[in-house]
Amino acid sequence: MVVEPKAPIVEMRQITKTFGSTRALRGVDFTVLPGEIHALLGRNGAGKSTLVSCLSGIVAADSGRVRIGQADIIANGESYAAALRDEIAHVQQTPRLFDLLTVAENLFLENPAVRRRGWVSHRQMIARAAQVLETWGIEISPTALAGQLGAGTRQLLEIIKALNRGVPVMILDEPTAALSNAEKRVLFDHVRALKAQGVSFVYISHHLDEVFEIADTVTILRDGQTVTERAAVSSLDVETIADLMMGQKTQRSVREDFTDASAPPLLEARGLRLGKGTVDFQVRKGEIVALAGPVGSGKEDLAMILAGHKAPLGGRVFSPSGKLPVIGLVPTDRHASGYVGLLGVRENVTLGGLDLLSGGLGFIDRGREAAHVGDLARRTNVIAASLEQPVGQLSGGNQQKVVFARALCRDPQVIVALSPTRGVDVGAKEQLYGLLRDLAAKGMGVVVVSDEEDEISQLANRVVIVFEEEIVGELVGDYSMKDLILRMEGVA
Amino acid sequence: MMVRAERSRWQAFGQGFVAHGFTMYPVLLLLVIVGAVVAPRFLSTINLINILEQVSVLGLTTIGLSFVVLIGRLDLSLEGIVGFAPMLAAVLMASASAGGYGVELPGWAGLLVALGSAGLIGFFNGFMVVRVGLNPFISTLGLLVLLRGSILIISNGRSIYSPGAALTYLGSAKIAGLPVSVLVFLAVAVLVGCIFQYHRYGRALYAIGRNEEAARAAGIDVDRVIWSAFVFAGLLAGLAGVLMTGRLDSAVTTQGEGIIFSAFAAAVIGGVSLGGGKGNIIGVVSGVLLIGVINNLLTLAQVPSFYVQASTGAVIIVAAVLTTLASRRSSGVKTRT
Structure with missing residues (x-):
């Protein structure tokens, strides 16, 4: 029997895209076969999100050719999203739900299945939504408002909405970032079921273990170009992929202990x-302590209270020396509260210490500002065209470094960092770890809130497990990875 | 390669030109040239000073408005303040026979009453927005209507003429041929321009307008800045009202009516984004001057007054389109990873 080679469902040829002065894509080819799960890998800023956005039409490519199924487009910078509407669904990193509409309304928005002669049948919509939620094992009411749901459920809803559209190609951009392990399992089951029906997936993730679990094929981007095209996932291993993404060998750093046990605590x-x-x-002093625990355990709240950005229901935060130390905060979501995208690096960093950098009348001392910000940008390794470049234009890793620089602006004695490396590539991650160790070595107290076992074990000299708004355990000194995982899963 | 470098230098120049608020100045120059050709009287010193004097009230109101617009809010009640603050001072200063309450406050105290009440109204606006959490559109709209009514109540519906030299000095006196009101407007513009650009308060305003949560996380006392922005806006509107009363040498019941629309128009023409976080004083001044010059030209050209109003509206729309296109072309760069 002759096996006919399947014709690709997606073909992108010589795609280019330029944002301002940044060449995000430099002639990328990308092919997906029907019924294939194709992982797209690369560091932050490699062009993954831009490539899939060009594929779905959210961003119009400057040149090249995009073909999905019957739709064939020669790109020239004009929008072509409408032509691809029935061919592809794109789940973006952050859910795009209508907070004030119900779950059912969100799920069936613009879906012809619930329409009768142009009118939407509410009863039918709610019934179908309940059915869908049931198959996904999500225990929420179809009439709940989307805005009241947790992050994981919202992410799942967004995915369900896209999967329901019945398109032949789906893009999942970091779909598991907000999901718990159980939710992740459900998602993967559905993805496999759809794959069996011939649906193709383009899958972006920072978690390589997921890629090995679910993907068939891997394409790796670096600096807007393809470095590996359509490699079978079985032919690769983690080391090789990491090297291809980085372009050079990397080694993971290990934790160091600078805790000064003799000095009184900086903050209590x-x-x-x-x-x-x-x-x-x-x-x-010199301690890196991690707050770990499941989502909603209260670890973020504890960190925000320590940083003085939230009031506790009771109790107090103080310093044994009397005066509260200066505390720098790296907030959990840099897009929402980390940086001001339209302002330049200099102005963003200065926001952290406006009082410090201004004179008696409150006017900013420009000379001192330039020197101080330049120094901080060097220490945090920010890479930008200039200190005036808007932070919104930088890559995720550099944005996060700017947030760190802002937190350090007032020379804090304690730094509180929530999810310090979320959505940051491996290289920038290591630089930020190095920075935090460096700060600890200089006697600063560092509090890190993290969901990533690797991150905690690479950084923390002490791990505090928070569960249901209480501290339920602690790991100190020479703990093993196994201890950590068991504690974080609430087993031990 | 040379050509390319040349082009990017031009681009950089264009971007800086728009970003620093100079977009409307070429248009302004064009209008002045057209004006000089059409109406010879236009370029006379008297007329130019006249234009400046006329725009100083609008100018101060618009500068006040830009405080709250920069942080992504708005304040419609400024129009009410322009009328109410000087009227309150006037009724307290004027003798009973002149329509006052017979309190006959001294002049300096009247000035204090005008500015003090303006600041208090701004404080109240800030309270409503920050503490009560009202949408500024609705809370300041309510206050605008309330103030318009209050003007009629406190004045018993009658304008007060010659309320007193201290109150009218700023709006009527001249120093070396230049009206004091123009000097006040220029001084405030320079001062506020410096604050927006170089003061920590200005930095906080822009940061809040562009990303309130990030400003909060950076340790800025966001609530206090928002609250104070309303107070500054109120104070400047009160000052504008005092200038207007001075120019007219009377506190008129209809004083300031419609000025808030011109103020919004001037701000938008000058490149201030109603979404917050964008715009500066150089731009605001250009918007104010543009409106002043157009009004003056239409009057000089003896366009019937009905047409003046309609054509000012049309010009506002055209200018707003120009500003928006210019800023979209020069920035709007958005990158994703």
């Missing part, structure tokens, strides 16, 4: 009430 919290129980906590 006693009898803090986050919810039901109370929390006692302290940060020592």
Whole structure:
């Protein structure tokens, strides 16, 4: 029997895209076969999101050719999203739901299945939504408002919405970022089921283990160009992929301990009430302490209270030396609260210490500002065209470095960093780890909130497990990865 | 390669030109040239000073407005303040026979009353927005209507003539041939321009307008800045009202009516984004001057007054389109990873 080679469902040829002075894509070819799960890998800023955005038409490519199924487009910078509407669905990194509409309305928005002669049948919509939620094992009411849901559920809804459209090609851009392990399993089951029906997926993820679990084929981008096209996932291993992404060998750094146990704690919290129980906590000089625990455990709240950006229900935060130390904050979501995209690097960093850099009348001392920001940008390794470049134009890693520079602007003694390397590529991650160790070595107290076991074990000298608004355990010194994972999963 | 470098230098120049608020100045220059050709009187010193004097009230109101617009809010009640603050001072200063309450406050105290009440109204606006959490559109709209009514109540519906030299000095006196009101407007423009550009308060305003949460996380006391922006806006509107009363040498019941529309128009023409975080004083001044010059030209050209109003509206739309196109072409670069 002769096996006919399947014709590709997606073909992109010589795609280019330029944003301002940044050449995001430099002639990329990309092919997807029917019923294939194709992982697209690369560091932050390699052009993954731009490539899939050109594929779905969210961003119009400057030149090249995009073909999906019957639709064939010669790109010239004009929008072509409408022509691809029935061919492809794109789930973006952040859910695009209507917060004030119900779950059912969000799921069936613009879906002809619930329409009768142009009118939407509410009863039918709710019934179908309930059915869909049931098959996904999500226990929420179809009439709940989307805005009231947790991050994981919202992400799933966004994915379900796209999967429901019945298109032959789906783009999943970091779909698991906000999902719990159980939710991830459900997602993967559905993806496999659709794949069996011949649906193709383009899959972007920072988690290589997911890629090995679910993908068939891998394409790797670097600096807007393809470095590996259509490699079978079985032919690759983690090391090879990491090297191809980086363009050079990388080694993961290990934690170091600079804790000064003899000095009094820099910051202490006693009898803090986050919810039901109370929390006692302290940060020592030179210590990197991680707050770990499941989503919604209260670890973020504890960190925000320590940083002085949230009031506890009870209890107090103080310093044994009397005066509260200066605390720098790296907030959890840099897009929402980390940086001001339209402002340049200089102005963003200065926001962290406006009082420090201004004179008696409150006017900014431009000379001192330039020197101070330049120094901080060097210490945090920010790479930008100039200190005036808008931060919105930088890559994720450099944006996060700017947020760190802002947190360090007032020479803090304690730094509180929530998800310090979320959505940051491996190279920038290591630089940020190096920075945090460097700060600890200089005697600063570092509090890190993280969901990533690797990150915690590479950084923290002490791990505090937060569960249901209480501290339920602690790992100190020479703990093993296994201990950590078991504790974080709430097993031990 | 040379050509390319040349082009990018031009681009950089264009971007800086728009970003620094100079977009409308070529248009302004063009209008002045047209004006000089059409109406010979236009370029006379008297007329030019006249234009400046006329725009100084609008100018101060627009500068006040830009405080709140920069942080992504708005304040419609400024129009009410322009009328109310000087009227309150006037009724407290004027003798009973002149329509006052017979309190006969001294002049300097009247000035204090005008500015103080303006600041208090701004404080109230800030309170409503920051503490109560009202949408500024609706809370300041309500206050605008309330103030318009209050003007009629406190004045018993009658204008007060010659309320007193201290109150009218700023709006009527001249120094070396230049009206004091123009000097006040220029001084405030320079001062506020410096604050927006070089003061920590200005940095905070822009940061809040562009990303409020990031400003909060950076340790800026966002609520206080928002609140104070309303106070500054109120104060400047009060000052504008005092200038207007001075120029007319009377507190008129209809004083300031419609000025908020011109102020919004001037701000937008000058490149201030109603979404917040964008715009500067150089631009605001250009918007104010543009409106002033157009009004003056239409009057000089003896266009019937009905047409003046309609054509000012049309010009506002055209200018707003120009500004928007210019800023879209020069920036709007958005990258994703």
